Amino acid sequence: MLEEEKSYIKEAMRGNKEAFGLLYDHYLPKIYRFIFLKVTNKKETEDLCHEVFLSAWQNIHNYRHKGFPFSSWLYQIAKNAVIDFYRTSKKNLQIEMVDEELLKFDSQNPENLNTILELEKVRKIISSLKPDYQDVLIMKFIEDLSHEEIAVALDKSEGAVRLIQYRALKELKSIYENENNNGGSIKEI
Numbered sequence: 001m002l003e004e005e006k007s008y009i010k011e012a013m014r015g016n017k018e019a020f021g022l023l024y025d026h027y028l029p030k031i032y033r034f035i036f037l038k039v040t041n042k043k044e045t046e047d048l049c050h051e052v053f054l055s056a057w058q059n060i061h062n063y064r065h066k067g068f069p070f071s072s073w074l075y076q077i078a079k080n081a082v083i084d085f086y087r088t089s090k091k092n093l094q095i096e097m098v099d100e101e102l103l104k105f106d107s108q109n110p111e112n113l114n115t116i117l118e119l120e121k122v123r124k125i126i127s128s129l130k131p132d133y134q135d136v137l138i139m140k141f142i143e144d145l146s147h148e149e150i151a152v153a154l155d156k157s158e159g160a161v162r163l164i165q166y167r168a169l170k171e172l173k174s175i176y177e178n179e180n181n182n183g184g185s186i187k188e189i
Contacts, residue, residue: 005023005026005069005070006065007019008020008022008023009023009060009063009065009070012057012060013060013061013063020056020057020060023070024053027070027071027074028049028053030071030143031049031052031053031074031075031078032045032046032049033142033143034075034078034138034139034142034143035048035049035052035078035081035082037138037142038082038134038138039082039085044085048078048081048082048085049078051081052074052077052078052081055077055081056073056074056077066152068148068149068152069149071145071149071153072145072149072152072153073152073153075139075143075145075149075153076152076153076154076155079135079153079154121176121179122172122176125172125175125176125179126138126172128175129168129171129172130168132154132164132168133164133167133168133171133172134168135150135154136150136154136161136164136165136168137165137168137169137172139153139154140165147161147162147165
């Protein structure tokens with residue numbers, strides 16, 4: 001989509017709704033997943049996705065290609081929408097388990113059950129990390145964005161993103177190992 005993306009963006013900037021619709025169709029699943037992992041509620045996620053793409057449509061004339069994918073701009077809008085959401089709702093950021101249908105594990109298989117339990121443990125640990133750590137881990141390991149793309153989305157330098165990732169993984173590993181050694185449940189930090 002990269003080559004066609006530029007022409008779709010140009011057309012959308014000229015007011016072509018169909019071109020923007022193609023961008024919307026392509027990026028909606030990624031933006032939805034990012035938001036859902038942050039707000040955990042399908043209705044709120046759908047509302048925030050609507051806000052993100054409405055804002056993108058209303059501000060597409062301000063978009064400037066700076067060598068980064070269009071998705072970096074959308075993630076930045078999504079991150080700000082999530083921050084505004086929590087600012088107004090006064091809730092803490094949490095990551096909840098992705099719908100079972102998205103995981104598609106066979107629950108009859110004990111190995112898959114162990115995988116699900118380990119994923120749940122990691123999810124709980126991630127939800128206890130600082131918001132910046134959560135954002136970087138989600139964008140890097142779930143959304144598979146490059147450090148450069150994450151830097152643009154979070155308005156940080158690439159070096160800062162790498163440092164945040166390093167610290168987040170170090171903290172994640174430390175908490176995970178501590179929980180496995182204690183044999184207990186994940187504690188709130």
